[in-house]
Amino acid sequence: FMSQGLSCTCHGASCNDIQGQHMVQHPIYGSYNGGWLAGLCHGNGLWRHVELGVEYDGGWVQGEWHGSGIFVFSDGDTFQGTFEGSKPVAGVLTKYVNKTQAYVIFDAQTKMLDPDIAPIQVKPMTPVHSLTAVTT
DSSP: OOOTTOBOTTTOOBTTTOOEEEEEEETTTEEEEEEEETTEEEEEEEEEETTTTEEEEEEEETTEEEEEEEEEOTTSOEEEEEEETTEEEEEEEEOTTTOOEEEEEOOSSSOTTOTTOOOSEEEEOOOOOOOOOOOO
């Protein structure tokens, strides 16, 4: 998330100086609401890009997605897993249309918004069916 030269929308402070919880809107990079440290997204926060129709909600370290998070694609599919340096590592991919899930592993070298991103390993998950009590 690029915050250089912007101010937070909640207090009007320069993004270069903010720490703690703040909200910032950028005309190109979307909005971010969450933790800040030394002018960078840090801690937990939600980034949304309305124009692209995507969002990330999770951990941040020094302006990069890091730790646990959920990425929502423009088609409604979600990836819930771990990130390092804004790159997905591994987690569960859920298809919006039919709710099928797979455990996926990425190369941890390609960022989520890269059009060439693809998992290097996919393991379909068995659907969980609700159990019905049997009475006799």
